[in-house]
Each structure stands twice: as structure tokens, then as C-alpha cells.
Amino acid sequence: MTERIHHLLDEAVAGVQPRDPDPVPALLRRAGRDRRRRWAMGGAAVAVAASLIAVGGFATVNRPSPPPIAAPAPPPDLTDLPQPAPAVSGGVVRAGGVTIAVPPGWTVSDRSRADYCDIANRTILLGTMIMPGGDCNSHSQLALGLWRPTVFPAGMIEESDATFHDMSLWNEVVLPGGQPLWLDANNAGNIDAAEDLTFAASNLVLPWARMQISTEYHRADESVLSGIASEPAPPATLGLPVDFTAVALTVKGKGRLRTDDPAVAAQVLELLRGLDRPVQPGELPCPGARQLSKDWKLAGTDMAALAFLTPADTSGITPRKGVKPGDFEEAAGLVAISADDSCAFATSAMGGRVHLPAGFLGRLQQLLGGR
């Protein structure tokens, strides 16, 4: 079948003829113009440097930059799944920038599959496919796995190794190390409720590492959460994708706004690129932030989710009958945006966290056709 595809592509251009039957003169003229332009830019730089030396000082001067020799490769986006190889040393699990301190009395397992009832109490599992069922009491465990945000039409159900998330609203914890931990309202509520209950389960997303942690713990083991951290992340502006086909914004109480218009998407990107004040260590959470657990406060609550979407690679998914793989989209990029102007910031799943000007979310909504 690949021969068929090759043949189709071949045939598609078989009739293509150059517009210019003799391109050599034009090429030589272009090459000459390029050379003269590069010499002129270099000459301008020399002249400016000479004038600086002549006046005995230095000042910031806007000079034309030399043309780049080679443009850097675009940054990986959320669809470029990393292949982190978890490692354990010195009582710490490390994987893709995530660090998990192994509490006393806990063990680490990297089995590829395990039945739930065969997992010992107080185990950290690395990339394990956990088979449900069996007749046993619940136990405390942390299961580290890959995360991949995929959007699908409401009501669809699928099964796969990865966990799929609707583009719902996010709550954010700033981990020791500076990276974000995201959890939706349901999972935040589960952790909150653990104060009153004996057992809690929740799903925690570490978007920058493309990983998630599924947690289950008895109340006495809650301190295992405080061992989750990131490798130190310096303050940075928002990492943004370059390859996507649509943009969707989900805002609490306002539903979802979406555009497939390249011009609008370009304006959205420009708006985000203009955010040039990275959040510094210690600035979050803001005073008055909601306490989620003994060690965690929510820096952001019910944050709007801005997704950069692209058709999904659905290999490994078994969709429900009637659903075509083409019905799925996945997020090449995700930005969580706080709606609270008293503590306004945005965090990118590709890294970076910035302060927001007042009314930013409203401007974004207007751009996407909302009010």
C-alpha cells in the first residue's frame, strides 16, 4: 500500500513543469543581491562600532542582526511524547523532570503490568498498567504514567494506555522546584475531602513533563504528596506550539470558544507572546490562596484552559463503535489562565509562567468571538 501512496504522490507532480525554463541567470542575480545585502549589513555594524569607540563609550544601539545561519528546530509540543526512563537513586524517583521522594516504608516498582490486588501497600509504580478488579482492601499507592491531553466529542469513551482529559478547568499547585501540578475540580475536591475521610484518590497532571500521577492513599499516608516536586525550573515566558489547526478556550460559566481561523489564531499567539513578565520564585501562591492539603495551596483555581488543537494520532486507542479515529483532536499546547485579576497569571504546559495584565482573559474571549 505504501507503493500506492508513492505512486499517487509521484503522479501528483508528474505534470509539474518549471515556470522558468532557464533559471540560471535569475539564480545568479539573486545570489549577487544576497551577497551585497550581507556585506552592507556587516558594513553597517562596523561603522556603528567605530562610532562607539570614537565617542569613548557604549550605548544600546539598534543594529540589524546578521541573518541566522540555521534556524533552530521548533520546540517539542505536547504531542511529542517524551520517553522518560524513571530512575531511583538516593531515595528519590526521577523521571522527565519530576522528582518523588520515596517516604520511609514505601517501595518502588517498575513492573509493566500488575493486578491491583497484587500491589503492596505503599508502593510507587513507574509506568505500570494496573489491571482493576479483585477482592481486596484499598491500599496506598502512587502510579506514575504518561499524560496526553486529547479532546473528543462529549459522551465518547475509549480505552488506552494514556489518560484523556476533556479541556476542563484547571487548578494549579506550584510545586517545590517551580513547575506546575494541575488537577481538575473533581480531583482537587478529592484531596480536600481526605481531611474528613479515611481514603482519597486523585489524578494529578504534570504537564511540562507529559506525566501524570494517579494517587490513592489512606489519610495517614497523605504526606506522600509533599514529596512530589520538580527539578528547579527558572522563571520563563510561555512555551507555545507552532503546529496546530484550531484554538479553543474553556472558561468557567462561559462554555467553550473555538476558532479554526488562522488570522485569529495568529492574534492569539501574538497576545500570548506579548506577556513578558515571568512569575518569580515565591510570588505564588498569592495571599489568601485556598489550602488544599497540609502542604499544598492552590495558586490558581478554576483557571480557563486555552488549547491549541490538532488532529490526534489515535494509535493505541479502541474507540467506541461508531466513533471514527478522525473524531479525535489532541492538544499540541495548553495554557491555564487565571480568571482572578487580583492574582492573575498564566502557565503553559510547555513551560513558563507569566503575570497577566488586568482584563487579559476578557480580551482573549473577545478575540475568539465571546463577550
Add this chain to the structure above:
Amino acid sequence: MTGPAGFAEFVQARYPALVRHGALLTGDHGHGEDLAQEALVKTYRAWRRLHPDGDPDAYTRRVMVHAAWRAGRRRWHREIPAGELPERPAADPFEPRDTARLVLDALRSLPAQQRVVLVLRYWAGLSEAEIAAMLGCPAGTVKSRAGRAIAALRRMDGPLAEAFETVSR
């Protein structure tokens, strides 16, 4: 004016094939020829290294691939004027929609990076590792771009969608 020895002969011999390569990488005849010419200017500048002991055709194609790949980064960076006219006239609904045109239309509808990976994988016959090495990106990026391109093509009508129906990724 013919330039350095061998350059004009190389261009005359390879230009039509390079234009066809460019058409596949861009999904468009005109843009494909522009891509080929821009790459040949770079080949001209590197000619002393490439001739007679190098491979100027391979060099030119590699430059074209890199330029087409980087064009994907600029996809959303430009304002698109509301009044901009399409480069080619609107399709005549009564004109026969031949296979070649349908295939090029489908290619053109893909984001640039997906199109580049698709062409390298299924027309040039490169492996994912070879494509990753050429583009200087992780193999995972190549795999995901190829997967998304195939998913997008399968959603369309036409010969490429049918051909990709039974391709395992």
C-alpha cells in the same frame, strides 16, 4: 553569465525534478518552484564545497526540506489580509477533478510540518530515524507529525484518504 564551472549544467539537469520535489513539499506548483530557487541560491554559495566531489542534488534537497519544515513555524505568524486573493482561480465546479489535483489539494491542506514528514516518509522512502536525523528533531516528533498527517488525510475524501486507510503507522 553562467556562474562557476558546472553550476549551470547542474541546474539545467536537475531543475525540473527539484521543482517537482518542491511542489510536494509545499503542496503548490508556484511555491515549490520558489522553494527550489531559494535552495539553489544556497547551493550556488556552497558550490566550491559541493563540486566536483560532493552531491549538490542531495544538498539542495536537504536545504529545501529544512526550509519547508521551518515554514511551518511561520504558519500563524503572519496577518492574513481579509482582502487577499487566492493565488489560483477558484475551482470550476464543472472541471474534471483529476487524481493529481486531488492529491495536491490534500497535501496543501496539511500543516507544513506534517506535509514534509509525509513526503519524506512515503515519497522519499526515508525511515523515521532518517527523517529525524535530517530535520534535527526527535524521532517522536517525526512519528507524531506522520500520525497526525495520516489522521488528517483519512478525514478527507479522495485517493490519498483511500490509500492511507490500510496503512499501519
